[in-house]
Amino acid sequence: MSKMGNLVRSGNIRKPNETMRLIITTFVGIVFGFLLGISFPTLSLTKMNLPSSLLPSIDLTYIEDKYSSLSTQALYDAWSSLKGNKGSSTQLHKFNDSKIWVPTNPRGAERLPPGIIESESDFYLRRLWGLPSEDLTIKPRYLVTFTVGYDQKNNINAAVKKFSENFTIVLFHYDGRTSEWEEFEWSKRAIHVSVQKQTKWWYAKRFLHPDIVAPYDYIFMWDEDLGVEHFDAEEYLKLVRKHGLEISQPGLEPNKGLTWQMTKKRDNSEVHKVTEERPGWCSDPHLPPCAAFVEIMATVFSRDAWRCVWYMIQNDLVHGWGLDFALRKCVEPAHERIGVVDSQWIVHQGVPSLGNQGQAESGKAPWEGVRQRCRKEWTMFQDRIATAEKAYFEAMGIDPPNSTAR
Template sequence: MKYPPRRAASCGGYLAAVVALILLAALQIQYHHLKVDLGKADFATATTQQQQRGHRRAGRWTRRSTGAEGLPRGIVQSSSDMYLRPLWDSTRATTDNKNKNDRYKALLAMAVGISQMQNIDIMARKFLNESYTVMLFHYDGNVDGWRSLEWSDKAIHIVAPNQTKWWFAKRFLHPNVVAIYDFIFLWDEDLGVEKFDPKRYLDIMVSEGLEITQPALDPDLSTDIHHRITIRNKMTKVHRRVYDNRSSMNCSDDSKGPPCTGWVEGMAPVFSRAAWKCVWHLIQNDLIHGWGLDMKLGYCAQGDRAEKVGVIDSEYVVHQGIPSLGGPSHTSKIPRRSLDLRTQIRRQSSAELEKFKERWNKAAREDDEWMDPFEA
């Protein structure tokens, strides 16, 4: 009669032991999962940190990822210059390349023909006297004809038959190549500069906070003026807008864009380094006459085009209106053919203008991330 209670107690002991084992197993399983979770968390944290370090490294690498990945950083030169280097006497390079105007470095680039050599001579001397760089794009293929000028060997000469200054600029004035220059003058060859001083011009451009400019045109001597905003105002140093009550223009203080404000013509633009970096990308490879570019230059003004783009009155030029490509030379005996060529060039220019407008509109329409900063 005493054994059943003992068996019950024994069964109870077995049951307790089994429960304890189950609890212990559950605790071990829970501890294992907790350890795994902690391990995953540590791995995630480490991975995030590694990724962040990788991104930082990648960010640094991206900044120098221009095809020089296989080179040690200290040997990489990401830009170039237009300085002519001597074949001997390397000490002379420092002297020759030193700009006596330490404040600014400037480049004058022009598409030129031999028939305008006398006028180019005057222009080039003005810039070379300030130790600015002169680059001549020879569209007529004649380089040897310039050898008689004493400064010819100090200029950069590039030859390509029957090409415009925009064609040359797109191919030879890449922003990395001209990065050492504070300002780029991309001028036509038929400008009279008797009253023009490039150093004073740049001083005004900087003091006025301008990024894209042109010198005003002398209305009394210029033979080819297309837009009123380019005419010199004798009462001001700089003007940024024009007032015109004609219905076709209607330029007033309320005008926000070209050709009333924020605009310069394509014959004699001057760009800051930052502006040129943008403008170079705007130039189309195949639209070589550049028609339509002037209306969009304000997008490269590094801010409000109504403030950053202007016409400088106190340093003005004369636009002589001499045809270049396809135009008659002083010794031409077949002017009729020249007139025919000018007609064809004008037709091509008009066609390129329409293409440029179409491309701009298409690009603006299809780029969802781009917002027009000047849209009303």
């Protein structure tokens, strides 16, 4: 009996030890299995060729989909790393990566998806309410700009009335007076830009970038001192299209404000593209001022021509003198694509209003200093064109052509 009691007590002591050993062994096995499992890529159950009798009622696809999120991300990261190590040019981007490289994106827009990019704009006025798609009852196809001072308000009022609602009207105010123009009804729908003592070419370089005026088929860049009694803008553009003009101007009334024979209005003619000048003025009948030439006072550009001309306008040369002799570089063939519209003509009144915006120096009147700078800019522009062409031809290793800008 004493021995039996000892055996029972001895068995009771060993039982808890065996239970604890079993618990510890099970726990270690679970931990080891977990660590082993995450150390290997996920094996797709659906790719395993298991006998259907072994798993008769288990939806393997469901199990894989339900528990594969962690392993899918791991595979994605591994694949991205592998692609990078192989030197592939294809870049894979995570959804939270802000840089999206697209070679066709404009410079500076590499971080934007192409579908959101708006590379062009316009001067269409928008409302502050309602839907954007309902803002515009009409989208003007043409643009006309005038560089103005308030003293010429009546002349500009008469000129604006020659342009239909198919034109966006922009006034560049060199005298800083804008609110006074509200007496005219059309002024409420015009665009007013006011910077004192600047020229239209200064404005053009800063406010008429080709991507800003891209919606307009033609751009009129006019001075403020033009008489328009015999002019109709819509009829003018019909003739421009008919004769294939990319750069043009209305003919000038011959008895006032005329400098060049090319711009002189001809009777019984719709358009002319060539003329005869004084002896020795034209080295070639197809070159300015005998052809491929209009003045800069009332120029009209097609959208494509303006895109080229804008880049040719120098940022610091604000009067534009000499530009009219170089316009031919922007169209081809220039002697056929540049011309004067005779049947829609204007009068150059020759009002020296901008000259009075100058400053008197060394006893000279304000307009004298302005005129002196105009001449200097003409020489500077000629030199820049010639230097740029020479440098290009030298870099290309070819002889320059005989003709250069005057």
